Amino acid sequence: MSKIDIRTVNVVQYVCPLREGGSLPAIVKADDGFLYVLKFRGAGQGKKALIAEFIGGEIARAIGLKVPELVFMNLDDSFSKTEPDEEIQDLLKFSVGLNLGLHFLSSAITYDPLVSNVDAMTASKVVILDSLISNIDRTAKNTNLLNWNNELWVIDNGASFYFHHNWKTWENHLTRTFPLIKDHVLLQKATSLEKASEDIKQTLTANKITEIVSNIPEDWLISEADSMSPTDMRNAYIEFINAKLSMIDLLVKEAEDAR
Incomplete structure (x- = not known):
């Protein structure tokens, strides 16, 4: 069975929040040119939700289910400084560092x-x-x-x-x-x-x-x-x-x- 190779990418653009998620994930663009759904470490359940997301996703993949690629995403502190929405601003501030991204499946x-x-x-x-x-x-x-x-x-x-x-x-x-x-x-x-x-x-x-x-x-x-x-x-x-x-x-x- 193939070994897991999780890529690490950097967030280069905050595109928009996904309001339907309770933890306010967002669509972001990374430095590899792709769009991802970003799960924030600064959200409600914090890093534990990211761990659950990661283990669950990779187990699903291991047993043959379809799962969007999971990547580790570096978020720097520049995004919170330019975000007008206070709630999102706080989320970005508390999420500086390594977060989790899922490859965005366009038109799914x-x-x-x-x-x-x-x-x-x-x-x-x-x-x-x-x-x-x-x-x-x-x-x-x-x-x-x-x-x-x-x-x-x-x-x-x-x-x-x-x-x-x-x-x-x-x-x-x-x-x-x-x-x-x-x-x-x-x-x-x-x-x-x-x-x-x-x-x-x-x-x-x-x-x-x-x-x-x-x-x-x-x-x-x-x-x-x-x-x-x-x-x-x-x-x-x-x-x-x-x-x-x-x-x-x-x-x-x-x-x-x-x-």
């Missing part, structure tokens, strides 16, 4: 469960992905999926791994299933869960999980509010994902029963 449309098509295998993989990463935010109200070039693309995994908002109790989450899967937007179309889980067991190896987690920028793992070291946090993410993978049959049964 939001997945609509009533009209969009998705094959059973893809739907099943997305359902299992969200069980594995405990993603509470892929519902009919907020699908966090795009249709682009007649294919389903997975975006916005920032609400995953919610155990990391309280490191003191993270180990309690290791043996839990994911009952909230009952609200998943793709659950009814996920009719190949068993076959998808076999495929995921083959592709999401322990080495791949370690490689993804090792690519999290050190800076994102440092917080005055947390007593755990970056190394301990990395090990916790790895242990959590492996624990969920070891109970994938249970998670599949839970999803089957909910469906």
Whole structure:
């Protein structure tokens, strides 16, 4: 399996905010000439949302789902100085440094469960992905999926791994299933869960999980509010994902029963 190579680019132009996102992401241009959706470290859930977004996105890619390229984006302090909107000005000020960008899929449309098509295998993989990463935010109200070039693309995994908002109790989450899967937007179309889980067991190896987690920028793992070291946090993410993978049959049964 190919090694992950995450590029780092610099923001050269703030194009416009995306008002539909609660954390006010923005479309920006980078020094490679491409447009990206920029997720800010200074937004509500801070760097933890970026970590969840990154791990979730790269796991999705590893199991064969379509995910826009993820890049690390350097933001300097010049943008906040020229921004007239006070809310955005603050966000830019608090986000100086390394942020996360998703390649902007021009003219993509939001997945609509009533009209969009998705094959059973893809739907099943997305359902299992969200069980594995405990993603509470892929519902009919907020699908966090795009249709682009007649294919389903997975975006916005920032609400995953919610155990990391309280490191003191993270180990309690290791043996839990994911009952909230009952609200998943793709659950009814996920009719190949068993076959998808076999495929995921083959592709999401322990080495791949370690490689993804090792690519999290050190800076994102440092917080005055947390007593755990970056190394301990990395090990916790790895242990959590492996624990969920070891109970994938249970998670599949839970999803089957909910469906």
